[in-house]
Amino acid sequence: MAPASAAEQDYLKQIYLLQEDMGRATTQMLADRLGVKPPSVTAMIKRLAEDEGGPLVRHTPYRGVELTERGLVLALEMLRHHRLVELFLSELLGVPWDQVHDEADRLEHVLSEDLEDRIATKLGNPTVDPHGDPIPSREGVMLERDLLRITDLRPGARGTVSRIDRQEAPVLQYLASLGLILGAPITVESVAPYGGVITVRVGSPRGEAVHSIGEDLARHILLTCGEANRNQAVREGTE
Amino acid sequence: MAPASAAEQDYLKQIYLLQEDMGRATTQMLADRLGVKPPSVTAMIKRLAEDEGGPLVRHTPYRGVELTERGLVLALEMLRHHRLVELFLSELLGVPWDQVHDEADRLEHVLSEDLEDRIATKLGNPTVDPHGDPIPSREGVMLERDLLRITDLRPGARGTVSRIDRQEAPVLQYLASLGLILGAPITVESVAPYGGVITVRVGSPRGEAVHSIGEDLARHILLTCGEANRNQAVREGTE
DNA sequence: ACTATAATTTAGACAAGACTAATACTGAAG
DNA sequence: CTTCAGTATTAGTCTTGTCTAAATTATAGT
Numbered sequence: 001m002a003p004a005s006a007a008e009q010d011y012l013k014q015i016y017l018l019q020e021d022m023g024r025a026t027t028q029m030l031a032d033r034l035g036v037k038p039p040s041v042t043a044m045i046k047r048l049a050e051d052e053g054g055p056l057v058r059h060t061p062y063r064g065v066e067l068t069e070r071g072l073v074l075a076l077e078m079l080r081h082h083r084l085v086e087l088f089l090s091e092l093l094g095v096p097w098d099q100v101h102d103e104a105d106r107l108e109h110v111l112s113e114d115l116e117d118r119i120a121t122k123l124g125n126p127t128v129d130p131h132g133d134p135i136p137s138r139e140g141v142m143l144e145r146d147l148l149r150i151t152d153l154r155p156g157a158r159g160t161v162s163r164i165d166r167q168e169a170p171v172l173q174y175l176a177s178l179g180l181i182l183g184a185p186i187t188v189e190s191v192a193p194y195g196g197v198i199t200v201r202v203g204s205p206r207g208e209a210v211h212s213i214g215e216d217l218a219r220h221i222l223l224t225c226g227e228a229n230r231n232q233a234v235r236e237g238t239e
Numbered sequence: 240m241a242p243a244s245a246a247e248q249d250y251l252k253q254i255y256l257l258q259e260d261m262g263r264a265t266t267q268m269l270a271d272r273l274g275v276k277p278p279s280v281t282a283m284i285k286r287l288a289e290d291e292g293g294p295l296v297r298h299t300p301y302r303g304v305e306l307t308e309r310g311l312v313l314a315l316e317m318l319r320h321h322r323l324v325e326l327f328l329s330e331l332l333g334v335p336w337d338q339v340h341d342e343a344d345r346l347e348h349v350l351s352e353d354l355e356d357r358i359a360t361k362l363g364n365p366t367v368d369p370h371g372d373p374i375p376s377r378e379g380v381m382l383e384r385d386l387l388r389i390t391d392l393r394p395g396a397r398g399t400v401s402r403i404d405r406q407e408a409p410v411l412q413y414l415a416s417l418g419l420i421l422g423a424p425i426t427v428e429s430v431a432p433y434g435g436v437i438t439v440r441v442g443s444p445r446g447e448a449v450h451s452i453g454e455d456l457a458r459h460i461l462l463t464c465g466e467a468n469r470n471q472a473v474r475e476g477t478e
Numbered sequence: 479a480c481t482a483t484a485a486t487t488t489a490g491a492c493a494a495g496a497c498t499a500a501t502a503c504t505g506a507a508g
Numbered sequence: 509c510t511t512c513a514g515t516a517t518t519a520g521t522c523t524t525g526t527c528t529a530a531a532t533t534a535t536a537g538t
């Protein structure tokens with residue numbers, strides 16, 4: 001549909017992800033995530049902003065960048081490719097959890113529409129990937145799920161790990177070693193008042209292991225919580 | 240093992256293929272196959288010849304180019320990737336046999352060694368791809384098969400289609416429409432003396448359709464022939 | 479042996495993407 | 509209101525891989 005180089009696709013995807021979880025995308029943040037120096041980002045943004053066939057991003061100098069409608073479509077297409085491939089590798093080839101992300105990062109750019117469709121069909125048109133991240137539909141729509149970050153719960157709250165919003169293999173390995181994998185039931189034991197440390201019990205309500213997790217990491221673990229917990233579980237200040 | 244860009248990999252693969260089926264690789268032939276102009280080929284050959292870490296090709300100006308040991312290893316690795324992917328797409332995702340080539344051409348460059356292994360294992364370490372082309376082993380060894388080109392048979396000879404040495408989708412579609420697919424039994428009906436046209440009967444010895452095929456195309460259809468046919472089937476001049 | 483044609487290579491240009499060094503802007507603290 | 513630290517941008521360079529136009533070499537035909 002739209003011809004964009006692999007590099008352009010990477011930038012668009014990353015701008016989308018930053019908008020989603022930081023609220024905005026700055027030159028610096030993009031440089032970090034893409035493993036590139038800031039001037040390279042500025043240069044690419046310029047190219048994306050004056051793409052023949054319409055701008056893919058809107059750039060306010062010194063103020064950051066945001067996707068246009070066209071850019072969003074391409075970003076979501078990449079995200080769909082990426083997450084479908086992750087699930088495909090995991091389900092059909094047994095690639096370990098923590099490795100699918102890196103493989104998918106390379107494969108996503110060379111996936112034809114036809115192959116995308118075949119993979120989606122083979123997997124039964126899935127809506128989430130192996131990390132619990134939502135897979136956009138062909139039309140760019142993602143399933144809304146009512147998830148809460150561990151950091152938004154108060155002690156005593158319980159839930160099931162449903163999404164992990166980090167992709168670095170070592171981080172995922174570490175979490176898995178604590179039993180923090182998709183579907184694991186957990187209970188928040190305590191939240192250190194200023195320390196930024198959260199203690200969770202992993203497994204059945206009264207069994208298993210208890211682990212302390214830094215706030216930075218805990219923020220990326222999302223849970224589904226039963227109705228019971230939902231109302232009073234949210235910390236103040238989150239609204 | 241060796242870092243080579245996608246473009247370099249394409250050149251090495253194509254040089255290998257040309258050496259294999261033309262005996263040598265010239266600038267022009269490479270330009271045609273790679274969809275590139277001759278000066279680009281010369282430039283790339285120069286780069287391949289003075290690769291840091293040892294030359295990948297040997298170039299005799301105006302005389303063509305050939306792979307070094309190092310270049311051969313890389314070429315075979317690409318060929319393995321390509322053919323494994325073809326089979327994978329065909330077997331596990333039902334991609335039609337005339338399309339797998341083009342998909343594989345893009346995927347071959349982003350396949351990790353780990354993924355290569357997983358695919359090979361999943362497919363039972365296959366030795367031929369959907370076109371009957373041999374898949375090199377991890378060590379770069381290919382199964383030797385005793386195949387004869389249709390053009391090397393004389394009238395009356397019989398055999399089974401076992402390899403088709405063309406990859407263009409329209410050509411493959413055409414052959415399939417004549418029933419010339421892997422495993423089809425055929426009989427050579429006649430060979431026009433100077434015309435370059437060969438007539439074959441497709442299907443059981445006395446049934447089915449008869450088709451005329453140009454020599455250029457027929458040369459790319461390889462057969463397994465029973466012992467009976469083997470000895471006297473070979474045209475003179477082939478040794 | 480000589481010459482026309484075809485194939486090859488050289489020369490020089492360009493686009494994509496990245497980098498470093500230098501400059502400009504923003505925002506927070508005094 | 510000024511200053512300073514941090515972030516962003518510009519300017520200029522490099523590499524990869526491609527192109528066109530021009531020059532060179534090989535080869536086939538007489």
